[in-house]
Amino acid sequence: MRILYFSKDYTTHDYRFLSALARTEHHIGFLRLERGKQVLEKRSLPCEIEIIPWAGGKRSQRIIDIPNLLRSLKRVIKKFHPDIIQTGPIQRSAFLVALTGFEPLLTMSWGYDLLVDANRNRLWQWITSYTLKRSAVLVGDCETIRRRAVSFGMRPDRIITFPWGADINRYSPGDDGGLRKQLGWGDDVFVLLSTRSWEPIYGVVDLVKAFIFAAQKRPELRLLLLGGGSEDIEIHRLINSAGVGDKVKYAGLISQEELPRYYRAADIYVSASYSDGTSISLLEALATGLPAIVSDIPGNREWITPGQEGWLFSVGDPETLVNAIVYANDHRSQLLTMGRKARLLAEQRGNWEENFPKLFDAFTIAMND
Template sequence: MSRILFFSRDYTPHDHRFLSALAQHGHQVFFLRLERQAYASEDRPLPPQVEIVRWVGGERPVSWRDGPRLLASLKRVLRQVRPDLVQAGPLQRSALLVAMSGFRPLVSMSWGYDLILDAGRNALWRWATRFTLQRSQALVGDSEIVRRLAIRYGMPSERVVTFPWGVDLRRFSPPPDREIGAGRPFTLLSTRSWEPIYGVDVIARAFVLAAARLPGLRLVMLGNGSQAAYLRNIFHQAGVEERIIFAGQVSQAELPRYYQAADLYLSASHSDGTSISLLEALACGCPALVSDIPGNREWITPGVVGWLFPDGDYKALAEAILEAASDRQRLQQMGLAARRLAEERADWEKNFPRLFDAYALALRGS
């Protein structure tokens, strides 16, 4: 049994899964939270085996100015907890603090956006990325694009462990009988947070165009975020609000039924490694129409389990929605293929143990 300090930016469904799985595998797990952001995405309690570490962080958003105070507190935590290993991410936040503390072994975990977007922001972010990777004994990434970028920023390829995080295939599964009757509204589903990075405004504008040509079109929008007023105004100005279901922030227990009830999953995200939301849709047998970005291309073969549209092009998205809605029988076959793909490549129970390969690599390299 190892003493593992799991240091993450916030507390999300992904953190809950990793922490719960580590505890179930018999490790002594300590959870350190860097900040508390405005919108909570996870409210499930952690298993009692996971010890939540109290320190100066974890209660509000943080900035670069907080660095010295956080670093001093982290060093105290490391002395008190005495972990065998620290797993930390994103790279320029939690993992950077561990790298600055000098602790080894460090398993850095990329969250996708830290390498795809943040690393290229400016010279400071590039320095933080390289500094952290140079002091990481292993890196965990969820996609090929993340692996390539990590190597570009100086991580030795042999120290990168790549695996899609995957989903719980028992919970995210197709409905027993999916209705495909022509008289039923054609239902689109958006599950991403209402933040600029996820391009939900692209979905909103595409829906307005498609809805004008297809009376039976409906959009279910989960989540919330800083663009709420902006998005609602797009729908209000177009007069389509009554055709949209704003379901808000739904629990993890409720989430599968939304995928199961949808005809087509939409994501217009401008940046993703391996999108867990996409994998959830595929596991539920829901075909996907997503932005043409590297992370999505690793999963979507156009015409097999879904389609790609040019990133940011709401007119192309609208046309693709109409094309998909014109052939529900084809969507049913694509849904079966989507589930098969999830079973082959996105099984959390099969993929998670790859994390221990990264641990072994880090322990050997320290």
């Protein structure tokens, strides 16, 4: 089977899907819609993947680019002659494919496309509905996405739901290789880990604000910030103004090879995201045996039972996050048991190797449409 994999950019998620597809007997072509300023994945594509040259993939997409991209995409389809196109997010690459009239179309929701983008305005609502109604099948990573897709006209029997999952062999409990000591922190401090991009949707500013207030109550708190993004200036300003810079470490963009050590060096994982389907970083934390404090949104509620694998706090409310952080710090004796439950949950429901083959159920539905 000839599969054209068409994504917005090139991310860690794309690498995982393409690497898994490369191990199959299928011929895979990769098409990239945009090339953002920030590098989202440093690993090269597997050599088995054919990178398709076309008009896109050189910069961020603009509305005025659509006619040229559409013509180029039609030429790609004619030349590559795919049996199926696997594409997402919905309102970007999947919409372009829908405009070509190609069938069968396997649309992949990236979470934010249905939870955030679909609500932007009436035009985005129409694009969402248009694309889904022309999709042979939709792949989503949680029940929240499934319900949203149905509300935009997607047939329930044409939706395949599975958590994309974590590599539970790579992300597992273990030694941090001395990382915590390298950071200058001992066992007497309590380390919070954030791995989310510094963009408004992920609430890292809320997390920083909560940490500042929590650290005033509990001086032993420390914050380990990974990543970066558009809120860089504001985050540094908040930390410097509050005088807690000595309690914060900025690690930047960490490679997938090194990332497990950072989970193991922390005492708890924290995410203040405003919107998520199934968060891969949350699953990585759970797989590493790290309890989590996460925002009380539908996607997170599918994974975290308060007091079992972690705690939930009111989204957009730093004060309730402060309370959750202080509580976790004051009840460290509970974390070992919670970590074991977190790991078990990841093994049972969040295993990438076991979940990925469900993508072929979607292929079967689409090809038999």
